[in-house]
Every structure is written in C-alpha cells, then in structure tokens.
Amino acid sequence: MESMRGILHKTSVQEAHERQAAAFGPPSVAGQKRDWSTSLDDAERKDSPFGSGSGYGSGFGSGSGLGFAPASASQGPVRFQKALYLPQTAPRLSASRIVTANASEDASEYTQRRIFAATPSSSIDPELSLAHPVYKLPPQLVHNFASLGIKQIYPWQKSCLKGPGLLTGDKNLVYCAPTGGGKSLVADLLMLRRIIEEPETKALLILPYVALVQEKVRWLRTVVQGLAPNIDPGVLEKQKANSIWRLRPDHGSLRVVGFFGGGKIRSTWQDFDIGICTLEKLRAVVLDELHMIDDDHRGYLLELIATKLLSLEQPIQIIGMSATLPNANLVAQWLNAHSYETRYRPIPIEEHLVCEGKVYHIGTNGATAHKHIKVEEISQGQVIPTRHIEASDHKEFRDPVLNAVVSLAYETAMMGYGSLIFAGSRSICESDARLISRVMPQPHDLDSATMDKRMDLLSELRSLSTGADPVLEETVLSGVAFHRTSLAFEERDLIAEAPARRVILHNARMGREYVGPSMLRQMRGRAGRQGKSPVGETYLCCRQDDLEQVLDLMYADIPEIASCLNTENKRVQRAILEVISVRLANSHDSLLDYFSKSLISYTHDREFVETCLRSGLEEIHDLGLIVNDSYSSFTATQLGRAIVASSVDPYDGVFIHAELTKTLKAFVMDGEMHILYVFTPVQDFGIVVNWQVFRNEMDALDESGLRVLRFLGIKPTDVLKFARGVPLKESTPEEKELARVYRRFYLALQLRDLCNEMPIHVVARKYDSPRGSVQTLAQTCQGFAAGMIKFCEQMGWGVMAAALEHFSDRLMAGARTDLLALAKIPFIKSRTARVFWENGYRTVGAIANADPKELVLVLMQAQPNKLRIKGKADERYEEKLLAKANVISASANRLWQVQLQAEIAEE
Incomplete structure (x- = not known):
C-alpha cells in the first residue's frame, strides 16, 4: 500500500490522464478546445467510441423531449480564438423563415403581461411576507427561504394557508394549482409547521419517482439548515448517550432523509424528522401528484396509504396536491379535507396550434381566444392564422410538421431562450435532435461563455460512470439535448435543469395513440418559469389528417379521477x-x-x-x-404475511412461492446464476430479448450455469431456434409462463455482469438495451431483492434469506465481494471502487486517512474516456473532482469512526 501511495503522491494530473489512456484507450477529441489552425488526422475524426444506442422511446408519459439552449446570450455573435472542433458528418441546413401574418392578433410579450395584473407585494399586503406572525415561522426558516429567493408568497398561497384549521393542523387539505404556480411551497410550510411545533414527531412526504425524492431531499435540507428542532434537553442527552454515532455534525438542524430503492437504508426512526417512511408517530403526510391515484400501475398505493391514515386514530394532517385534479372537491370529501383550487400562474402561457405551416393563436393559460374551433373553420379560412412558417427547400424538412418544429426551435434559440420539444417516440426524439443541431449556429459563431457552458455539460456527460449517449455527444455542442427514460439517471439530471420559454409538441401522439387531456396540460405547463422567462409559449404541431382529433384534445376537459381498485387488476x-x-x-x-x-x-x-x-x-x-x-x-396465512411483507401482488407472490419452494430442493449453489435469477423481478419489464446475444451468453455458461438452465426448463435447442428467427410462442398459459422464465433469465445475465463490475453502458451495448433501462433494472432489482429477503424470513427460510442478503449487497455495490466495504462510501461504486482498490486504497480507513487531493488523481483514472481539457476548463474539472473527493473523505471518516467504535465495543 505504501509504495502504491507513494506513486500517487508523485503522479501529476497529466500523468493520471496518461495512465487512463493506457488502460482504456485514447480519449475522444469531442468537446476539446482547439485553435482553428489545429488539424486533425482521420483517427481523430471517427465517430464516438461508445457505439450506437438502442431501446425504447419513453414517449410523452415520462417527459421525453428535447431541450435547446440559447444560441448566444450576447447581443451578437462573438468569435473566440480557441473553439471546439465539431466534426461535420452532414451538411449544414437552414431553418425556414417565420412570417407574422397579422401582428394585431399575435399576442406580444407586453400584451401578455398586461393581461395579468402585477402580483401584490408584501408592502401592500403584509400577510404575503413569510415573516408575518400569522404563519409563526422561526426567523431561521424565514432567512433560509429568503436565501433561496423566496421572501413572500402569492395571494393564492396566503388564501390557501389561511383555510380553516390548516395552520393549526386540525384540518386536512386538498388543493390544485398549475405547474409553476408554487403549490409545493404550501405543503412545505404546513409540513414544517407540524414538526416544529410538536417535538419528536415526524412528517412523511410521498413522491412518485426516485428522482423527485432525491431532488426534494436536497431542497428540504437547504430549507431546514440551522433550524433546530424543539427537542427536550433531557431527551437529547439520552440520544447522545445511546447512539452518539448517529448524530450528524449538523445535528442542530432538522434531519431530512430519503427512503427508496432496495430498502437498505441505514437510518432508523430516530435519525430523521422528515422522510419517506413507515407509518408510526406521524403528524403530517404530504401526497404529491395526487392525480396519479387513478394510475393503473401505482395509483392504488396512494389510495391504500391514505385509507390507512384515515383509519388510524391519530391526529395526522394529510396534505394532497396536484396540478390537474378536476374533481378536487370529491377527493377532499374523501380525505375530510379543506378544498382549494387556483388557476393563477405567475408566468402567462400563450397557446398555439400549428397545421400545414399556419400558426393559430388558441388562448392564454387555458382561456381560449375563440369558441371551439372547427376543422371546417380552418379549412374555409374563417380563422385567420397569426403567423406562417414558409416551406423549406431542404428535402429533410419536406414534412410540414417537422419543418415547423425545427423552425420554432431555431427561432427560440435566436431570441436567446430555451425550448422544450416533446416527441412521441425515441426515434423521433433522436431524429429531431440531430436535424435541429444542423440548423443551429456553428461554434465559431457563438460567444465563448456559451460554448464554455456546453463544453462543461459535454464534459460532465462524458465523465459519468455510465458513459454518454452517442446522439447526445453529437448534439450537445450545438445547444441541443434530449431527455428520455433510455438515458441514464445522471444524464437526465444534468440536462433537465435548463428552463424552457417555449414548449413545442411534435404531434400529440404517444406511439400510435393520442395523449390524454391531463398529460397534454402537464406538458404545456412546462413552458416558462418564474424568474427565468417573462412569458411562456406552447405550439402543438400536427398534420391535416390529425387536425380534428387534435382540436378535440386541446379543448377537452380533464377527466375526473376515480379509484382504480377492482378485482380485474388484482x-x-x-x-x-x-x-x-x-x-x-x-x-x-x-x-x-x-x-x-x-x-x-x-x-x-x-x-x-x-x-x-x-x-x-x-x-x-x-x-x-x-x-x-x-x-x-x-x-x-404465513404465505399471505410473506407476500404483504415483500410488497408483491398476491398472484406474483404465489408464483414466487412455487419457484422458491422448488429452488430449495435443488438450489444451484456452486455458481451465481441461480441466485441472480431469484433476484430478477417477476413483473413484465417490456424487455425485448436479443436471441443472438442470449445464444452467445448461453454458449459461454459453465456447468453450474447450464444446470440452472435445465432446472428452469430453458432448452438450448429452443434458444438456437429463436436466434434463427423462430418466434417465441405465448398462446397458452404454460407458454406464457415459460416465456416469462426466458425473459427473466435474460435480465439475470445482465445482473450477473453488473455484479461483476461491468459498467452500465457496456452492459447496455452488450445486451442491446438502453442504458437507462439497465440502470432501472439494477435499481428495481435492489427493491425486489429486499422484498425477497423479507419473503424468505417470513417463510422461515433463514439460509435462503442469508444468501440473498449477501448478493443484495453486491447488487447495490455493483461489485464483487472484496469491494463491498469500499462501496458503502458515496461516489465509490463498481468500477470506481475497483480503481481505488488497485491503487492501494483497500479499506475505508485507508481512504479516510488520505489527503483528498490524492483521491482526485484516483477519481480521474476512474472516469471513462474523460475529455482532455486545458486552461480554465481543466481547473473547473479539477475543482469538481476535489469537491467530490472531500465528500468521499468526510464519509469515509464517519464510516471509519463507526467501525472503530464497534471494534472497541467488542473488546
């Protein structure tokens, strides 16, 4: 260890890059700054080394879309000496000109702002100030909100908060407010009031997605920073005596913890004040995205949670909120809650329809400019378009819908704003991104500040452990990015921050079907953001053949939500x-x-x-x-309790019980494939098996793996037939069950590679799956594995539970057994952990005692194909890695102290 660490002390940043290049090949030149005089040889002009991606289009349902950064933030283009070399794989294109047909009817920014009266300030209405005594907020909390730019609330928020019994926690609340209207702040204030006023109580916040949980945890930790809970001194001393290692350095603040994934959270009930947790000593429960209660897949969970809360004899305040809840009064009646609804939105949104190059102004913030426009009124010229998008001379833009999408996106960028485009499939999304990037200004036409930001983004994408999406690599430097479920979580986080002035819909379909009114409203509501853009705009572009259905959709009422509990969906x-x-x-x-x-x-x-x-x-x-x-x-029964404990559906639980009962009689323990198969979720992932890959992996299995195949009923001769194109039969119940076994085993092969430190982007390429899908599989399997452990414990199968527990740790770490201790440290997982191990940092103590600057050099080696950058960009990159190294060092020190105290306690 000492000799290896000595080498690290001598290693410079440049040497770290060289060592990385030797191990993983030369880095790509994409994103590097170069003088225009610098020439590149043919090798440097090759395509991205990450290969081609494939998978499923996320469609509208998951927020799939394209983001377009402003072309330039300056008054005019400014050339700079050191620019990015952008390989020209296709000739440049030009966007069509957009002509104003009737300026008097085209709402301007001024007319839009005039429609919406200026929001009153706290000087006019003192109760709009968060510091007003009516809210009884601690000065520290008011200060924290002010530091985040929130010094006063909107009039509707005041009216809502002052509803009967809300501030005192005596009444539940159901409220509805548009996206971007500030609805989350109401829930935050009520939740914080409950736990501040009643010491030792907890608040539960329920969100639909892991990404939202992580984002909310970060936000609330900033909000409560330095906000001391009202804990009795005697209780605090007792906590210090009994569990001193649980106290965080900032134990003076309210503690916020997120619970998600595989259920391996180390925090206990005493370790947090706000969290996603089990039902116990609660005082406030926030149900966000309440309209999802009629979602076919997860809506029933929201309903069951709320029903259990209503059945408990405890004073728990339930706060439900949504942007689209047409029957809010009925939901409020169910929850015995005060109902409040507002349509106020601080940023006005102008809504437009685009068909055959003609732009029609529909209305503002849902207030239509005309009565329901008919198809014949448009075809007969009774409705006058406000603008016209000229036809393009480029064959690529002969489709008028595509031409409109590209032209509107380009126009937004030229105005210095961002736009968001929703596309109905992955292929359309990628195609739009590529085509729009071809009309955007070239790097040398932009100011250096803009290009530096794009360089930073590309650098961040390329430095992710999952690698970078190859299409994103092509488009980011042109100011174009996209967001879909096939991307890795980290990629989505990096590109989801930019606000959009303009939302453009490339038709109104999700696959072959039209989107629903509720989803359409949510997408259009993404336009404009307070403090980012003075107005918002939406453009729905469609074909003539779709015009009637699209018009009906645009004017349709949001359907009322209903319970999704029934016997058919189990x-x-x-x-x-x-x-x-x-x-x-x-x-x-x-x-x-x-x-x-x-x-x-x-x-x-x-x-x-x-x-x-x-x-x-x-x-x-x-x-x-x-x-x-x-x-x-x-x-x-025992099986019934096991099914509930493992959080699976009854019929899936019966299937799992049958498989595990069979497995216990002949468990293949001399390999890892059988236990990984047990870990693979039973529900349908929508997986498409590449049978050629399946055949190749089957041929490479050892004797242990082949015994697992025979045990599961998978026939190698059938796999060979499927690889030659013979379809997999799924007509009878028996055939359907066997098909599920084949798909589960295909996913189990992916889990095997992930547990053996193969990077996610390599697994995705190997199995012909989107990187985001592989990442989702790993995360879902962690939760399923935790459920299977509880299932076995409830059934009394202790040996099986212990074996699953070990592999669950490996699955979460994405590493072999020798790296499990290191993988407990944040930012150190899978391949990164192996790089630390190979550089001599083989224990938590070794990392805890290292200088963070030493750790930076190791982190540089762990970055896949990290861009070589110079000057200020190099400094920024090192600063980011140093910040990450400091987190690693601090976390390692905490873990090391816990280990030392545990060792002392055992002596």
Missing part, C-alpha cells in the same frame, strides 16, 4: 390481504367499514364495493393466503 385482492395481514380489519363487517374510508366508496356505488370485496375474499382464500376461523374472523 388491486382489491392486494388491499384486502394487506388489511387483514396488518390486522386493521378481520371480519366482513370491519372490511366493509375499512373500504368505506377508501376512494372506491366515493367513486362507485355500494353494490360495486360489496361485489369487489366478496370476490376478492374468495380469490385470496382459494389461493391459501387467508383462513377464517369458527368466529368468522379472517387471518392471514
């Missing part, structure tokens, strides 16, 4: 089993009483509810998940 069965298992109800009458508190009783009649309950009880009884005694009371 949600009622899950709900009944869960309630009986946790003993909230154990008889037919008590189950009826429980369901009377659920949304299903407010959106369906009593007969429907009783039918669902009766049918659901029969099904889970026949599955052996519940039994009823002589007193007609229901009790969950």
